[in-house]
Amino acid sequence: MNFLFTGPDDAATTILLAHGSGAPMDSASMNAAAAALAGEGLRIARFEFPYMAARRTDGSRRPPPKAETLNPEFHAAVEALGAKGKLVIGGKSMGGRVASMVADDLYAEGRIAGLLCLGYPFHPPEKPTQLRTAHLMALKTPTLICQGTRDPFGTKDEVPGYGLPAGIRLLWLEDGDHDLKPRKSISGFSAADHLATMAKTVKAWAAGL
Numbered sequence: 001m002n003f004l005f006t007g008p009d010d011a012a013t014t015i016l017l018a019h020g021s022g023a024p025m026d027s028a029s030m031n032a033a034a035a036a037l038a039g040e041g042l043r044i045a046r047f048e049f050p051y052m053a054a055r056r057t058d059g060s061r062r063p064p065p066k067a068e069t070l071n072p073e074f075h076a077a078v079e080a081l082g083a084k085g086k087l088v089i090g091g092k093s094m095g096g097r098v099a100s101m102v103a104d105d106l107y108a109e110g111r112i113a114g115l116l117c118l119g120y121p122f123h124p125p126e127k128p129t130q131l132r133t134a135h136l137m138a139l140k141t142p143t144l145i146c147q148g149t150r151d152p153f154g155t156k157d158e159v160p161g162y163g164l165p166a167g168i169r170l171l172w173l174e175d176g177d178h179d180l181k182p183r184k185s186i187s188g189f190s191a192a193d194h195l196a197t198m199a200k201t202v203k204a205w206a207a208g209l
Helices: 028-039 049-058 067-081 096-110 134-138 192-209
Strands: 005-007 013-018 043-047 086-093 115-117 145-150 168-173
Touching: 005 028, 013 028, 013 067, 013 096, 013 115, 013 192, 028 043, 028 192, 043 067, 043 096, 067 086, 067 096, 086 096, 096 115, 096 134, 096 145, 115 192, 145 192, 168 192
Parallel strands: 013 043, 013 086, 086 115, 115 145, 145 168
Antiparallel strands: 005 043
């Protein structure tokens, strides 16, 4: 398995991130998030699920498989990484969703300290009743979800009504979209502002795990 590393090798905390359903581990949004997190002294390891890795070699545009079928592949990534020290797992959109489905098993085994989701896909866009939250209601793993307030996969108006457990912390980024990007003319914030806030919040949260 190939990993893409960003940040200091001797960091106290490593964050293993998976990509979203349609873009690779080195997409612009993942590169920007990894750089911001590394700037706070965190070590970031990124990996690709096999369907995405195959796109690099054969140019195929096969649709992603169902998220739950990727659970064993996330377990395999944790095993292959063999991180020393504190490990947090997570990802962008679908990657974070898959991580959330394997987190409690790994947490119970003492393999991970927490779960980080960047833009959690609470429901498909324009389908607010098709919730992907059932497994979150029993989640034991300390969790931080960083979400834009206008994310079409779950807005600030929608998510508080889901009744998520107290162990799931939400960082809301004003006017952010699914990549956490705001419209500067409306919000007064830039994408860099939100990434810096995200990274500082993650650092402080991870230090307390």
